Amino acid sequence: MSEIKERLMVWATGRDSRPPAAPDGNTGTGAQIGCRTVVVESADHLAPVLASDIVGPDTTVFAPEGSGDGVVGCGGSAAESGAEFSLGTDFYLQVQSYGISGYMSVIGPTLVRVADTADLEAYVADADRARQEGVFPDFLASHVTQLADLPALGAAAEGSGPALRLYVAANGALSTSPGGLPLGRAGDGLAAVEAEWNRINDHAGAPCAVSLGAVVPGAVRAAALAQRPWLGRYLVALDALRNLSGRAVTGAAVSGFGGRCAAHLAEVTHPADATGAEVPLLLWTDDAAYVHVPADGRMLRLRREAAALVETLLVCGSVDAADGYADREELRDVERAFADTGVALCAPVLAPVSAGR
Structure with missing residues (x-):
């Protein structure tokens, strides 16, 4: 069941949970044939989907219960806001629109789900508040909550297309998500669907133009993302807060969102950790500090007094650039200690680090 749930979450988020591809393109999981996860809203369209090359030996297909062997039976809908999606009697998933989620327990x-333009506006308003004040939406910081269609909301869009996920609507239309632009019809081949996905994205103003394209105007979404190049970092922060929530740690502050653990680092005007979603993230409470590693989801706990040194490296991007903000030898020791665990704290410096005095 855990693998089935993982496939469902990959489909919902548009974010692949597998290791990144090696330089030769091999993820180590073998060549993929077909789409990884397909959700079929109506059993009426299951037969042509199963007969197409969208379904391969590694494809997981979710369809209404009683649809047939080799298919994961489900109840309800994973598409409709206000609905409930179920896997047998063991797993129930509530589906809510973004705008109403802040009022629900x-x-x-x-x-x-971002289900319309008002939802997108609420999403970026919450992100702006988190960036400026360090206040994150409680409902998104809970470990039982997941935001859908992440590549359309600022996360990396690589690998988020039809080979990863597809949705077959009740009318037979194919897309990557319930709010997505149509890419074809049930029974169409994967190559044709991918070609249409590429065509739409090639002419779009922002990555992942398909998955919210039917519910949010492309120009509106593109403008919102262009004004906030740090949204990928915001989504990493939400991942980290959910991770801590699952460990019963709440109320953590996040470096770069509303301030810094070491207050003097707020004067750095071009921080190296401003936008990069791959850069580790520092969080802290009154009692402890944590480093979240986006690449593999690890959460490393460290002594509260070590937080300032870690943050200095993250903000400045290198030991040399951090000169004047902390002791050089202590910074080198921290850099080496994390490197020994496979974590690079020093990101490429995006611009010369300078103090805003």
């Missing part, structure tokens, strides 16, 4: 696994 989270009582179990919940998928939050």
Whole structure:
């Protein structure tokens, strides 16, 4: 069941949980044939989907219960806001629109969807507040809540296309998500669907133009993302807060969102950790500090007094650039200690680090 749930979350988020591809393109999982996960809203369209090359030996297909062997039976809908999606009697997923989620109590696994322009506006308003004040939406910081369609909201869009996920609507239209632009019809081949996905994205103003294209105007979404190049970093921060929530740690502050653990680092005007979603993230409470590693989801706990040194490296991007902000030898020791665990704290400096005096 855990693998089935993982496939469902990959489909919902548009974010692949597998290791990044090696330089030769091999992820180590073998060549993929077909789409990884397909959700079929109506059993009426299951037969042509199963007969197409969208379904391969490694494809997981979710379809209404009783649809047939080799298919994961499900109840309800993973598409409709306000609906409930179920896998047998063991797993229930609430589906909510973004705009209403702040007013609802989270009582179990919940998928939050941007379902229209108002939802997108609420999403970026919450992100702006988090960036400026360090206040994150409680419902998104819960470990039982997941935001859908992440590549359309600022996360990396590589690998988020039809080979990863597809949705077959009740009318037979194919897309990468319930709010997506149509890419074809049930029974179409994967090559044709991918070609249409590429065509749409090639003419779009922002990455992942398909998955919210039917519910949010492309120009509106593109403008929102262009004004906030740090949204990928915001989504990493939400991942980290959910990770801590699952460990019963709440109320953590996040470096770069509303301030810094070491207050004097707020004067750095071109921080190296401003936008990079791959850069580790520092969080802290009154009692402890944590480093979240986006590449593999690890959460490393460290002594509260070590937080300032870690943050200095993250903000400045290198030991040399951090000169004047902390002791050089202590910085080198921290850099080496993290490198020994496979974590690079020093990101490429995006611009010359300078103090805003």
